[in-house]
Amino acid sequence: MTDTITKQERETIEAVVHEFLKKMDIEGGFTLEESDGSLLVILNTADSGIVIGYHGEILEAMQLILSLMIAKRLDKFVRITVEVGDYRKNREEYLKQLALKMKDRAVSEQREQVISQLKPWERRVVHLFLQEDPDVVSESEGEGRERVLIIKPRS
Template sequence: MAQVVETTGKTVAEALASAVKQLGCTENDVDYEVLEAPSKGFLGLFGVKPAKIKVTQKEMAAEAAPAVTVEDVKVDNSSAADVPVKSAEKVEPAEPTVPVEEQLARAEKFLREVFEAMNIEVTWKQSEAEDGVVFNLEGENLGILIGKHGQTLDSLQYLVNLAANRGVAEGRVRIIIDIEGYRARREETLMRLAGHLAEKACRIGEEVHLEPMNRHERKIIHMALQDNRRVSTYSAGDEPRRYVVIVPRRRRSRRRDYEVQERYNED
């Protein structure tokens, strides 16, 4: 009789690997059914669920059937709620072009569904910018949508763009999500920080490492200091902990005064 097990994991692949280990066989020796698709929840904060699958070991005497592989499972990430599982054959082909108006309508629909699920009242004003279409959100107590240094806001923006551009091959619209001018204020803060830390790097004659930032914020730092002849900048580390390094062009001698060094270390 065929052996049957049910396993869970962060992903379907992880659950399948656990099952074949329990059965002492390979993926080619089993069939499996996804009972519950994995879900990262809303912005990775709410409703996180593991994958749950039912794995059946094939009868040795039965005629070999095509094995189901992990690659046959496609996850639709267009929604921040429960993630449905679709077979590869059912994936719709990309459309050549979709009117911008329709893409923006998709974005608005997605935002309404998200805010309804979170039970918060949010309105927004739409405007065009050089690098895309801006949705500036307004409402009370929207700090939960910003997160630390805008990380939650960036995640929401990423999901909105996925929803708006789903199946679009050409003419994809870029949507920028802002909350009551937060991004402009954050940019001003980063530019001031860049100037302050550039001065510090010149005073102490050593490199200054900033905290990890996303690609957009690192670019702001680089741009803020690109005309500063006293320092140069570069990025180091791996995502998601990649950071900017500010380097003074004239470094202090290693034989520095101890008291001066201690004073700067307190900055």
């Protein structure tokens, strides 16, 4: 999402999210915040464990469906991020700590370090975190589930 959303678009998004949560039988409320070029939907529900699902899979599916629903209603793409119970925030912190650990290992051993089994958004968090680092460079290689993130010492 490159530009800010209008008041009318925000009202449409709120209606879509409300309708979606109602159809999913998820009780609770939500707030919307614009953050880092996307719209953050913060769910407040007692069903957070169910909404997150195994390794965040339900949360990601909800995010995709909401993005598609909103894009269809607004006739434009809006990057949607869904947060519940600080799941993403905590996961991002973990990923940043992992990136630092792997960076230190790459620098001290002077060899590349591989992190596998990351979801695309998780790889993006690590790439953005390390992009300005003077000691290492990060890149992704492979396809699909075999895609890995590589942290290399700079030459």
